[in-house]
Amino acid sequence: MPVTIEQVPELVARTWRDLSWERETIPPQGMDHAVVMLNGLRSGEGELADMVPETVVARVPYEAEYRDQAMLESSLIAQLFRGTKVRVPETVRQAYARGTFHTGDPIMLTLQTVVTGSALDAATWATLTDAQRATVAEQLGSLLGTMHSMNPDLLPLSTVESWWTDGAETAQLSTNARTLPAKLALMRERSAEFIEPNVTTEEMEHIRTVFAQVDELLARRHQQRSLTHGDLFPGHVLWDGGAGVGGGAGGVGTGAGGSVGVIDFSDMTVGDPALDYAHFASISPELPAAVARQAEVHYRKRAAARNLPDRPLYGTNGADGTNGADAADGAEDVLRRAAIYKQWDDIFLLIDHYRTGRSPRPKLV
Incomplete structure (x- = not known):
């Protein structure tokens, strides 16, 4: 129980x-x-x-x-x-x-x-200075640039649940309940009970379209696999204007300008890095691209320091593990996929709204 x-x-x-x-x-x-x-x-x-x-x-x-x-x-x-x-x-x-x-x-x-701060939502964003907004992008970029560039086939990441069970092939979907493919399958099972009786015809058509789009994203072969936080909605991204900048787990920083805190890593999986950008546009339309740029900068610095391959952070991995996109094209497609995952998450919350009452009803279309 x-x-x-x-x-x-x-x-x-x-x-x-x-x-x-x-x-x-x-x-x-x-x-x-x-x-x-x-x-x-x-x-x-x-x-x-x-x-x-x-x-x-x-x-x-x-x-x-x-x-x-x-x-x-x-x-x-x-x-x-x-x-x-x-x-x-x-x-x-x-x-x-x-x-x-x-x-x-x-x-x-x-x-x-305790990670201090208030939810970094649109209302909080509106109170930030340009310098503070740049700090948000830089700090989130440092997190995603680190997470998304780790090798998923090496320890300890190889022990994290992956969306796919066949490694770099990315052809066999996982059935583990924490992974996005399994959540999508469960959402389909619950559709008849919790979605269809409660949505308009237009909303139902939108839901079918989003499910099909996510199917296409998951089915891409040899796609990039990254460690993902999995749930970077504003309630898990906290802004503290009085906290020091940087410092990782210890929170040690300069004390100037404020800093970002990120909590609740329990949905961490190895999957599509685009998922971690899904909620940034709800904070500010320009934030996803700003974070992606900073993630690329952070990754390039990290790669240079560790003699890693000189290639973009984001892109479609070839069968040999190489990255086939340039930095701009790779990031642009990440943000395109992120918008689809945001729509998928809204449907997830819609089901939770009618199943448990805990989530407010999201606007779908």
Whole structure:
């Protein structure tokens, strides 16, 4: 049975008996985890007293697919993202809840540092200066330029769920519930119950068109495979005007200009890098292209420092793994695909609206 939000503090107290806290805060909830903030945290163990932050985010995945991903998610963030310019959550403690490990339904607990800031939506964007907007593009570009250029066939990325089961061929779609192909298949299964009775004829035609377009994107052979965040909507991209610039997981920076934080990497998969650009246009129409330019700049610097091949970040991979597009053409097609994935995500939220009531009804056409 899924864990409830109310159970999370008790599970933390039972698992880490040295911890206590002053109060609990319930932040906005997502679809995949129960999340509680523990404020005024302290450890009763003397040698550990200085090793816990004042506030942590306690997360418990609802489903087995996300429970199995939790340790890998923490490991990837710790290993891979310190060189980027965004602030990301750092794992403080992680374990199976006491008494659940040898059961049929183990519970994974993760305590993370708080990434400060407010959702980077269109309203927040409107308050930023030109310099701050450039900072947003640069920092998001550093994250995507790093993630999207990693080799998906080498550890640790080779252990991340991929949209395809046949590597560079990209011909066999995954059925793992966390991957986009499996989510698309489930959306089709739920269409008769949750979509067809609730949409207009025009909307239904739009939905069929989008599904067909996503089918075409997934079916492309030898396409670029990249580590993707998977859900960079404004609620997971945070702007803090008082935070230091850069610093990765630690958040160490200059203190000037503000900085971006990115949270909730639980939907990380290896797939089409265009997915990570899907929501940027809802923040500002010019943001997707600006981030893509900065991702290319960051990648070129990273490639030069590591003696990587001198080729564009984005493009269609040939059978030999080479990149067949120039930088401009590759980025342009990424943004074209991103717009399709945004429409796909709107349909995903439409189903969730009628199935659970958690998501507002999106405008489709």
